[in-house]
Amino acid sequence: MDEKKKRIHAIAARIIFLVVVLLIWELVAKSGVMGDKSELIFPSLEAIADAFVQNFIQGFAGTSLWVYIGNSMRLLLEGLLIGIVLAFLLSGLSMVSRTFYEICNLVISVCDLLPGVALLPVVIIIFGVKPGVITFLVVHAVLWPMARNVLDGFFAVPRIYVEAGRNIGLKRVSLLYGVYFPASISYIVSGLKVGWARAWRGLISAEMIFGVASCPGIGLFINQMRTNMNNAEMYATLVVIIMIGLIVQYGVISPIEKSTVKKWGMSR
């Protein structure tokens, strides 16, 4: 009963907060306190809602926002997949070879601190302006935090699981797969969270800095809205970006947590 009350309280608090923020926004928009630029800085909620719908129907230059979203998501998924697979490969090899671990550790420490956007000029000079560049940046964004987390997870596996595993005949790869991997799942999930967040940011920034005409994404869309002073559309696109983030959090990451760490009693 108490648990239920807390839940209602949490939802109510959030809804009230949201409504108040939106009300203030609308008041500011309607009052025109910002002078001439008021309409640009604070478009009214109706204008934003209308722009939200129009983004999908008309889009920009005849291309619906759906197409932009599709392109972004495709590059993102590609990058995430490659990044995650590489992260497991690096951490797996690090567990097998001490030399590899030392080198890998150094590379992760260095690369993790390097913002992907800072790499952009170099990557463009080498590869040219291609969708592959954005995939590269997404891989860069996911790989290092993910590899770091997986490695930390592997090292935090209690010795008793490893010994119990060896006792029943697991060795090397089967031990990695049968014990290290499931035992460090909470680290892997948190690596996934950090990796996804970084990849999402990296993707949008890369798309904003340079748009690939053959594969235009959400970042490019928002930039085009800015260039054309379509400010309501700009805000509407921000809402879309937030919504995609929420969908991934509650539609992908939470279910993964529920079916692993929570189900196994490894976290509350």
Add this chain to the structure above:
Amino acid sequence: MTNRENDILEVKNVSKVFDVDTENEKEVLRDVNLKVGRNEFLCLLGPSGCGKTTLLRCIAGFEDYEGSVAVNGVVRREPGTDRIMVFQDFNQLFPWKTVEKNIQYPLKLQGIRDKAVLKQRTEEVLEKVKLSGQEKYYPYQLSGGMKQRVAIAKALALKPEIILMDEPFAALDAMTRNELQGELLRISETENCTIIFITHNIQEAIVLGTRIIVLAQGGRIVVDEKNKIQRPVTPASEGYGATWERLHSALYQ
């Protein structure tokens, strides 16, 4: 020669030094020699730090050591399913697998794929440890005593040559402990299995063991005797007091 065929385990000149060539260098085992007969329930008693756990871990193949350990005359250095360890730590079950899967996973690794066989084997061993019907629980939903029962069931399901037990009941409350002792005794009497059981509890050694060894520092064997007290052993059994005194004085000498 008949005696030799009855030995299931032979530990020969096993020595173990921790932290070699450092200031913490510590010799834990020195030239330990031990033979264990088939279907023996061997209780190893010893004070803390005498090397009993290390000896068991060497037998299990978890440690590097000098000397040799042979099972049925074959030298074994690596861990294997012929020697299954039951740890003291309750968290020895894989938390990501249910009770049933924890028991079946090692069997699957052994190449047993037939679902009916797996199911039947699981029910059989769970019945032995009195946990029938608890197949679907995850380890975090079980009490400490239940986890230890599952660990024993898991070992039994594998039908190992030897079950190694490192104070499996030491962290349990006295009631659960007595209960589990009784069940282990019943299991050991009905199953064909050899058990090496570490404890520092004299009562436990007398109740369970068919043979009792007391170790001193360095794994030196100071007492090695058959337990001749009529089973089931209670403190009122004939010879209990004398045995207890003898073991106690060997333990605290």
